[in-house]
Amino acid sequence: METKLLMPTEAAIQEAARLLQAGQLVGFPTETVYGLGANALNEDAVRSIFAAKGRPADNPLIVHVADPAQLDHICEVTDTARLLISTFCPGPLTMLLMKKGTVPSVVTAGLPSVAVRIPSHPVARDMLAACQLPIAAPSANTSGKPSPTTAQHVLDDLRGRLPLILDGGECQVGLESTVLDLTSPIPTILRPGGITPEMLLTVLPEVKVADSILRPLMDGEKALSPGMRYKHYAPSGTLSMVKGKPENVANLILARAREAAAKGQAVRVLAFEEHLPLYEGVETVCIGSVENPASAAQRLFATLRQADDDHIPLLFSEVLPASGIGLAFMNRLCRAAGFTELDADAEAAK
């Protein structure tokens, strides 16, 4: 199958809508990451999503709609959900609600709840409005790769497996949406994202954050969300996070880089703009300013993909405090690093 990459003109949006109505797959931009969409009410179309990604059938999908009114058709919309919709939607928030019989169980992997979201990206909204369907869409990467934040990433991963990708440029948030479980007595964040715990607490009296967000699942521990059970993306090289005072972090990394250089190994450092001068002689990638953690979130996946494309064997990354969008950034970084964190202050004190 030939995969077309189109700018999101009116004609391209209409073509996407026609394909979706005909049970085909479309790659499309959202404010978080690119999605791989199909008609959520068409079982065969949904199955083809799992096939194209190589995704395990027991990992459920998010259903995207243009308008909150469409949600009543697919799930039980609670008062809390209505409050969150009026405050944060359209936007990077996914809510777990009890599903209705209209949603085929292949979408939810047999679970009684369904994940729903109203994206804010104008191209996603135009496409959803044009097809007038709820669209099931996971991130448009092949399983085991980072979520795509450009149309080119989608093409790199899925060329030949879908007829059309809409090119909406770089995604603004760059990390997947916040997944909030509204079926538990206290709303619980299963996956942190652009809508932070702090933001949710401005309208909800209480929010829980699943405590496995910054640590690996323990032996025998049950994942709250099927997605947390799977091995997450990790770069092909070895990635270590380094925490501590910026000078100590840089010194530790420089020492490791010298050892690596002696063995002929290339090193790349993900560093904040303010710290770049500390890394003379080592290759750095700027992930934005410490003052603007959202920029680090936006660039993380593209930076990791690039490191793979460049076959970098050793990667080091500076870290952020795990608050605000920093929680989502650290959640993805921890997983990509297999939770390997070096303590530069402890090292310096030795």
Ligand code: TXA
């Ligand atoms: O930002 C996003 O959410 C992107 C864009 C395309 O909207 N989508 C995305 O989908 O990240 P995906 O499939 O890559 O991640 C969905 C996550 C998975 O971890 C899945 O296990 C979880 O949501 N999930 C979906 N339905 C669920 C359910 N009923 N119960 C628990 N977890 C669920």
Ligand code: MG
């Ligand atoms: Mg995904």
